Amino acid sequence: MLTLFHHPLSVPSRFIRLILEEFGIATHLIEEYEWARRPEFLALNPAGDLPVLLDEREVPLSGATVIYEYLDEIYGSLRREKRFFPENPLERSEVRRLNCWFLNKLDSEATRYIVRERIHKREMPIDIGGGAPNSQILRTARANIPPHMNYLNWLCVSRDWLAGSRLSYADLAAAASISVLDFLGEIDWEKFPAVREWYTRIKSRPSFRSLLADRVRGITPSSHYTDLDF
Amino acid sequence: MLTLFHHPLSVPSRFIRLILEEFGIATHLIEEYEWARRPEFLALNPAGDLPVLLDEREVPLSGATVIYEYLDEIYGSLRREKRFFPENPLERSEVRRLNCWFLNKLDSEATRYIVRERIHKREMPIDIGGGAPNSQILRTARANIPPHMNYLNWLCVSRDWLAGSRLSYADLAAAASISVLDFLGEIDWEKFPAVREWYTRIKSRPSFRSLLADRVRGITPSSHYTDLDF
Numbered sequence: 001m002l003t004l005f006h007h008p009l010s011v012p013s014r015f016i017r018l019i020l021e022e023f024g025i026a027t028h029l030i031e032e033y034e035w036a037r038r039p040e041f042l043a044l045n046p047a048g049d050l051p052v053l054l055d056e057r058e059v060p061l062s063g064a065t066v067i068y069e070y071l072d073e074i075y076g077s078l079r080r081e082k083r084f085f086p087e088n089p090l091e092r093s094e095v096r097r098l099n100c101w102f103l104n105k106l107d108s109e110a111t112r113y114i115v116r117e118r119i120h121k122r123e124m125p126i127d128i129g130g131g132a133p134n135s136q137i138l139r140t141a142r143a144n145i146p147p148h149m150n151y152l153n154w155l156c157v158s159r160d161w162l163a164g165s166r167l168s169y170a171d172l173a174a175a176a177s178i179s180v181l182d183f184l185g186e187i188d189w190e191k192f193p194a195v196r197e198w199y200t201r202i203k204s205r206p207s208f209r210s211l212l213a214d215r216v217r218g219i220t221p222s223s224h225y226t227d228l229d230f
Numbered sequence: 231m232l233t234l235f236h237h238p239l240s241v242p243s244r245f246i247r248l249i250l251e252e253f254g255i256a257t258h259l260i261e262e263y264e265w266a267r268r269p270e271f272l273a274l275n276p277a278g279d280l281p282v283l284l285d286e287r288e289v290p291l292s293g294a295t296v297i298y299e300y301l302d303e304i305y306g307s308l309r310r311e312k313r314f315f316p317e318n319p320l321e322r323s324e325v326r327r328l329n330c331w332f333l334n335k336l337d338s339e340a341t342r343y344i345v346r347e348r349i350h351k352r353e354m355p356i357d358i359g360g361g362a363p364n365s366q367i368l369r370t371a372r373a374n375i376p377p378h379m380n381y382l383n384w385l386c387v388s389r390d391w392l393a394g395s396r397l398s399y400a401d402l403a404a405a406a407s408i409s410v411l412d413f414l415g416e417i418d419w420e421k422f423p424a425v426r427e428w429y430t431r432i433k434s435r436p437s438f439r440s441l442l443a444d445r446v447r448g449i450t451p452s453s454h455y456t457d458l459d460f
Contacts, residue, residue, distance in 0.1 A: 046381065047327075047335055059320055065295065066326045073319045089303045090289055096296045097277075104334070105277055151276065 003054040005032040005041065008214040009115045009183065011107045012064030013051040014176035015099075019068060019169070021207035022084070023075045035124050064103050068169060084169045095163045098155075098170035102177045106148045111180055113141040118184060119216060145181065149192050152178070156194035167202075175202045179211055185222035189230070196230075204228050233284040235262040235271065238444040239345045239413065241337045242294030243281040244406035245329075249298060249399070251437035252314070253305045265354050294333050298399060314399045325393045328385075328400035332407045336378045341410055343371040348414060349446060372416065379422050382408075386424035397432075405432045409441055415452035419460070426460075434458050 006013035045062035053061045117133035124130030163170040212226045224230035236243030275292035283291045347363035354360030393400040442456045454460035
C-alpha cells in the first residue's frame with residue numbers, strides 16, 4: 001500500500017489525493033505539519049515540504065510535480081482515453097503549464113499565506129512564528145485572489161475543461177487550489193459564474209468526497225463547502 | 231527554428247539553454263526583462279516569467295518545467311543512452327526532484343533575490359522598485375546559500391553525477407543555478423571542494439560555452455567565471 005504524508009489544507013497534497021482517488025489507489029494518509037520540521041519527515045524529504053508519497057517499497061517521492069508525473073507514468077498511462085494527459089506533447093505542455101500555475105503561482109501568491117496566517121499560526125509555537133494572523137500579509141494575499149479567479153473564469157468560458165475538451169490534471173490542480181480557498185470562505189462566487197459551474201462539476205466527482213470530509217481543528221468550513229449544488 | 235525568450239542571469243532560462251545546446255538545436259535567443267511586463271511578452275505567457283520557448287510553428291511553451299519535459303519528449307527520448315532521463319520511473323523521479331530543488335527552491339530562497347537586488351534594480355524605473363540594493367534582502371538571500379551548497383556537496387560526494395551514475399537534467403539544472411551565483415561571485419569555492427570538482431566537469435562541456443560568454447551591462451563577472459580550471 002502507498003503512504004501519503006499530507007495536510008488537509010495543503011494544495012499540492014490535495015492535488016495528489018485527488019489523483020490517487022481517481023485512480024482508485026488505496027493510500028494510507030498521514031497528516032504532517034511542514035512547520036514542525038520533524039526530523040523523520042526531513043529524512044524522507046530534505047526540502048521539508050508536502051506532499052511526500054512512499055511507494056510500495058517505501059521509497060519516498062517528494063513534491064507534487066514529481067509525484068504526479070510518476071503516478072501518470074505508472075498508473076495513468078494505462079487508462080487510455082481516461083488518461084489525464086492528452087496524447088499530443090504540445091497539449092500535454094498546456095496541462096503542465098496550468099498545473100504549475102495553480103500549484104505554484106496561485107499558491108505562492110495567495111493560498112499558502114492565507115493558510116499559514118489563518119490556520120498554521122494558531123498551532124505553531126510563538127518562537128517559530130506562531131500567534132495572531134498578520135493582517136497586512138492577509139490583505140496582500142487576498143488582493144491576489146481576484147486576478148487568478150478572472151484567469152480561471154476565462155479558461156472556464158473558453159474551454160470545456162481547463163486545458164481543452166477533456167478533464168486533465170490541470171482541472172485537478174486548479175480544483176485542489178480552489179477547494180482550499182473555498183474551505184476558508186475566501187471566494188466571492190457571485191463574481192465568477194463560469195468557475196462556479198466548472199467547480200460544481202468537478203466537486204461532484206467521487207474522488208472529491210474525502211476532501212469534502214476534511215476538517216481542521218478549530219475552524220468551520222464555509223457553509224457551502226460540502227454543498228454539491230451551491 | 232525555435233525561439234527562446236530568456237535573460238542571461240535567469241536560472242531557468244540557463245537550464246533550457248543548456249539543454250538546447252546539448253541537443254544541438256539552433257535557437258534564436260531574445261533577451262527579455264520580466265520586470266518590464268511587456269504586453270507582447272505577457273500575451274505569450276500570462277504568468278510573465280522566463281523562459282518562454284516558441285516551437286517551429288511559434289506556439290509558446292512557458293516555464294522551465296514545461297519546456298524541459300517537452301524537449302525531452304520530442305528530442306531527448308531519441309538520444310537513447312545519452313538521454314538525460316534514466317529509464318526507470320523512480321530514478322526519473324529523483325531527477326525531477328532535484329530539478330525542482332535547484333530551479334525552484336534554491337532560486338526562490340537565494341538566487342533570484344540576489345539577481346534582482348544586484349542587477350535588475352539598477353535598470354528598473356524607481357516607481358516599480360528600481361534603485362539601490364536592499365541590504366537586508368541581500369543578507370537574507372546570501373545566508374541561504376551555504377545550506378544549499380552543503381546539500382549539493384553531499385550529492386557530489388555520494389554520487390558520480392547529481393542524480394546517480396549518469397549525467398542528467400539534474401546536473402544541468404544545478405549547474406544553471408551555480409553558474410549564476412558564480413557569475414556574481416557569491417560562492418566561496420574553498421569550502422565546497424566536491425562541488426568545485428563536479429562544476430569543473432560540467433562547465434567544460436561545449437554546451438556551457440555560450441553561458442560563459444554572457445555579459446550583463448555594468449557588471450564584470452567574477453574573475454574565475456570563465457576559467458575552466460579554476
